[in-house]
Amino acid sequence: MIEANPPREVWGVMADNPILGRPLLSRVGMVGGGPVARMTYQAGIGLGLSMRVLAERPEDPAALAAAGVELGEPAGLAALARFADGCDVVTFAHEMVAADRLEQLVARGHELRPGPGALLFAQDLRYQREQFRVLRLPVPPHAPVAAIADVEVFAHNHGWPVVLKAARGRGIWIARNASNAAAAYAQAGPSMELLAEAFVPIEREVAVLVARRPGGESVVYPVVETVRVDGMCREVVAPADIGPRLTSQARELALRIAGIVDAVGIMALELFLADGVLLINRVKVRPHNSGHFSIEGCGTSQFENHLRAVLDWPLGDSRLTAPAVVALAVVGDESLTDPRLNIREALAVPGVHVHLYGSEPAAGRWLGHVTALGDDAAEVRARVHRAAAMLLGANR
């Protein structure tokens, strides 16, 4: 592990709070160097923190911004433990640290927020589905796949198509028949744990964020509609236009799940809306793509509330700051257009907030996002799309 920026002598305050009789933590470390870590670091500056980040590469978005950077593989215990040694509390910008590593850090006395139990829900879809099914929460019909025969049994019970999903990491196949399924199963290979899931006729997708303190105090963010492109949440419209009944259901479900998961910090609940019913898709326990709109769009951003929750500080107002807020990802394409070279054109679009992550352009890489606020979602959408197109060179 290379020390990119050596720790400053004073980068946090650790002291007993004489009234509350519990330590006031402030030395936060975040594992991860991507956009989420960059924006969390930015929010921490406002709170008087000098967060440290554990990034893999010096050119990672958070490493470019943070005074306190350590470079190291988040997979390795040595790097993680050395990083955690200098922190009061360690939090995560992704769910890539293996469960056994997390348990080892806890055993060494490090304070992880969220803890390994909560992270497991985000890491292992099979575990998550099964836990939620037992609690009679609305999950799609599903079954573990240990052999190709399991898929055929599942199809017999639930019909084709069957959706095959990797339990960990990325990987989704839609099998329309047995030969499709066999091909997908072969492609996934023997090392990938698979889950068979009923094909859900998705009308739309929504997401809800919850910020939750260790003691359980929580705030819920507005329900948003998410638009996925190539499997990634690309566009977020707040609030989701799903009516008051489904909105309440989604918020209550998110709060309940945050308690079940024992989330600390931000938890994102991704939901399908199918046949008028909400079904659980995924749970993440970190600031999430579906919450980038909250920087300008809510009283307190998801990044600030993540830090406040992780530090067990009172949470901030999560309400919308405008009737309609839209955020759109700026994702690199094959042309390798650098949005930094087009920012002037994008900023000329009225009222848009351009966020760039400092990364070199690459196809499929998240390079930034654009947010706008207004009274009418369609009008706001038009502006963010115009600005994002400018960033990707539409004017050239």
Next chain:
Amino acid sequence: MIEANPPREVWGVMADNPILGRPLLSRVGMVGGGPVARMTYQAGIGLGLSMRVLAERPEDPAALAAAGVELGEPAGLAALARFADGCDVVTFAHEMVAADRLEQLVARGHELRPGPGALLFAQDLRYQREQFRVLRLPVPPHAPVAAIADVEVFAHNHGWPVVLKAARGRGIWIARNASNAAAAYAQAGPSMELLAEAFVPIEREVAVLVARRPGGESVVYPVVETVRVDGMCREVVAPADIGPRLTSQARELALRIAGIVDAVGIMALELFLADGVLLINRVKVRPHNSGHFSIEGCGTSQFENHLRAVLDWPLGDSRLTAPAVVALAVVGDESLTDPRLNIREALAVPGVHVHLYGSEPAAGRWLGHVTALGDDAAEVRARVHRAAAMLLGANR
């Protein structure tokens, strides 16, 4: 000069913009390590910048936050020139760099924004008053003081009391008679250039920010009322409750002065309201205490618009985001209470935004500020005062 954090290989993009045919600057350096530099750095993260800052001490607020820190005396040409060598454009968080140093940097080919001419208006009150008087702008009656006899002549023409002000830096004396004046003159000493000014019966003070690009494109911020304690702007209420006529006058005056000064970036115009008339107090050409409310209180913060203006990028919406916005400074006192230890209590006040600068407490030192938004200025004021009192230990 010590290199606190060595420059990363990639920290900006410098390229020709093929459409506009002019270079797209992005490597911004800011001279200064205080709260203004810290908050400007924070805003730059959102724009995809990796600003560099020239700070004096590693424990300066901006040095604690920024990845790109150089340590050095801003008074020295060597430190300044080395810093500027790595930047496309250099801007300032204070007006402490001497005019001849600035001219030397320009002669070496460095791009300073604002330039030495604009900075001189902020540095030299005598120069500023004289320039504005010639243009028949509303300034208090004034005269340079070369000898104590000049004060007596001035008093003869304008009556007692006479206000004596240092032309450069801090220093204000209110002389009620000739012996008062002699004492102040002696205290100021022979090296301080003085200005005699008529005593103005100040009813209230207001300030207006303008963000201005090199070509002159400008946006004006809402007129705010400023409340001074010990000579420092401590509280800001937006908008100022001075009626539409004076509000228009203040905005038009600020725009006109921004052009006269040839400001680039943020210019702050501080005004007295006396006998129903606006009089020019000071001009600053940098993000200003009176604009901290804009982080949450305006469509685009003064820090982001400073960077956009300095980079000659289109400026953002400066309108208020709520009917009433109040920002209150958190200034250290003799008790050396550390607001970082009280942040939990402050964040429990509904809807307040706490900003801490990471500094160790010291009497008279700006340690942070608190902002709140709402419909009614009195209600909002009450909340920021409660939160600021909590930060300074009211609950202990």
